[in-house]
Amino acid sequence: MPLNLNAKWPVIAALLLASLGLTGCSELLFRQTCVGLTKDMRYCLAPLPHDFAPATDKPLTHPRIQPATESTTKPAIMASQQTDSNTGVSSPQSFSQKVSIKVGKESHELLTQLELEGERMTLVGLAPLGQALFTLVYDGNTLSSEQSVLLGDNFKAEYLMAMMQLIYWPEQSIRAHLEGGHLVTGLCDAAGDSLVNTSSCRQIYSQDTLNSKSALQSHVVQIRYQQNVGDALWQAHISLTMPQAKFELEIEPI
Template sequence: MPLNLNAKWLAIAALLLASLGLTGCSELLFRQTCVGLAKDMRYCLAPLPHDFAPPTDKPLTKPTAKPAIMASQQTDSNIGVSSPQSFSQKVSIKVGKESHELLTQLELEGERMTLVGLAPLGQALFTLVYDGNTLSSEQSVLLGDNFKAEYLMAMMQLIYWPEQSIRAHLEGGHLVTGLCDTVGGNQSDTLVDTRMNTIPCRQIYSQDTLISKSALQTHVVQIRYQQNVGDVLWQAHISLTMPQAKFELEIEPI
């Protein structure tokens, strides 16, 4: 019997939470580069964009209507980051009522994306390396074969990659960017055209919402950017939620 998608996400997150603080011998594994986000929806890791310059990625502050999924004009020629970039982050993960923290180091160089995970006290948990084609994972054997750290790398791309690249590698989903409204401190699913009580936001809907006329369309993924330093995306405090999976991810730059 196929595993319910929500149960699968809960299992993945539970394994991640249980793993924090564990150390031991490591093993090298090769991972899938596509991860499921919902029924009939998945995201496949994208190559590093050419001349990737996160601090100048401005589309988040410009609301867009909900268009049909666009065919990307981006090609994979001349792919690669022109100069090495490195970002340290504190990551908080919550699934249901359980929560934990880890430290991550994200490095971008040439065509290589490397994500290193550490427990709060500095013990190595995993190292993921994506070269634009294959994804390898060196991780503690104590994490077990069911540990799917590639989901965390996919989330990093959903958060930071240019929207054109995400649309080109999102299957069965619909990306909307703009400003998310806040009402009484609670999150709203509505993208609005005013900056009053709003913050930059990305939302991913299922393909079904393209033909739905309901005003109660629910996002599968929502990413909110609490930006404190101009438009520097990589210095933003970020919140990613997946309501159906009861999954929350908080990223705070270090």
């Protein structure tokens, strides 16, 4: 059953923020792999793509919605031509990040290590001073969470894993695992065509919003990528916002 983000996410994020400086005994939990973004929209974790190619292609000049039947040979924010594969990533990859989370007026920081190997996706969270908070492991089928007992049962690890996939996974993979919503990609604004820096966006809209004739179409999720031309996506500064939940996530590569 999909979770209602508007009802659940503020509590989930608040628990995370309150627990960043805490350590204690850990417990192993198995999590659901589908998370609710709105009442009628959810995202289900996708298998690891075979590989992640550097995002060297010039981003689109105008936002667009890519139908499921559209050819994926056109350039996009990240290598959309990559498809899901049971073989997982072709070689081990590891990325260290500084993550800032803001919910309303509350904010905090943590360090994360994202590791991709074979069919396994591992996300480790540390407090700024290095205390272990959680280790999330997704093998393409199940999601397990080894976390401090002080985080409590209401800490929803699946949301963190889902956010990482929405940020980094190929577009066609996200579209295939997004239910009740549409992913739109392109430049965030006119300044995004700079030859020095690019500012590309992913925006997720609900079906009802896209069907509306109103000129004011509010996105459920917006992800902004700021990077130098030729840099891989993993080198980008990431800003993810969810206005309805008053939630902001900033990722800075280390």
